[in-house]
Amino acid sequence: MTTYAALLRGINVGGSRKLPMADLRTLMTGLGYDGVRTHLQSGQAVFTTGHGDEDSLAAELGRAVEERFGFSVDVIVRDHAYLKAVADACPFPAAELAPKQLHVTYFSAPVTPERFAEIDPAAHLPEEFRLGDRCLYLYAPEGLGRSKLAEALSRPRLTKGLIATSRNWNTVLKLVEMTVD
Known part of the structure; x- marks a missing residue:
């Protein structure tokens, strides 16, 4: 089981x-x-x-x-x-950030940097994103609702052929906790 x-x-x-x-x-x-x-x-x-x-x-x-x-x-x-590995691999200092500042988008399949090549990281600073194992980590200091980077990352052509769904850091950690056998 x-x-x-x-x-x-x-x-x-x-x-x-x-x-x-x-x-x-x-x-x-x-x-x-x-x-x-x-x-x-x-x-x-x-x-x-x-x-x-x-x-x-x-x-x-x-x-x-x-x-x-x-x-x-x-x-x-x-x-x-998988959920624990995603939480453990977070490239941002999660313990130092407010949970509303950090999100994970889970994908139905692996993604490559080429998929997001049109996104200019410097144009969105201080917001940042990093790719992980079938996921994307998003640091949005002002929260997801105000994030221009989140808007850019969710363009349909960038997620074409994938299921993508985002969760805030609190939910990411709660799911790790809830799935412990």
């Missing part, structure tokens, strides 16, 4: 694509997942299962949400080892 976190993209944001967490837990339990727990209302669920891999579990959950709630949702599933 492996403990995973499911990251659902774009639910319960701005009054659209409503998915109550209690309903999500019920749905996931019905799929045969054990120990289902959710974190906040923005689409994080932790569960344990002995079947499937990250990609097949993400696809299964995405299909189930669409069948039950009538809208499609992108899902990324990652295990504890």
Whole structure:
């Protein structure tokens, strides 16, 4: 049995694509997942299962949400080892920063620097980003809502063919904690 976190993209944001967490837990339990727990209302669920891999579990959950709630949702599933490695590899001094200043965008597949080559890092200082293992770390001193770099990084042509979903540093750490076996 492996403990995973499911990251659902774009639910319960701005009054659209409503998915109550209690309903999500019920749905996931019905799929045969054990120990289902959710974190906040923005689409994080932790569960344990002995079947499937990250990609097949993400696809299964995405299909189930669409069948039950009538809208499609992108899902990324990652295990504890991956989530912990992402937190441990943070290239920014996370302990010295306010959680609203640091974000991780998780990707469904590896990304290369070439994908983001059109972004001029100097034009966005003091904001910065670094790539990691199927993720991108973003330092935004004024927070994500005011970040011009975050806006530039989320252009559709830069994320074409990928599922991408961002979480603030508090959520990154909470998911590591919640997925410990």
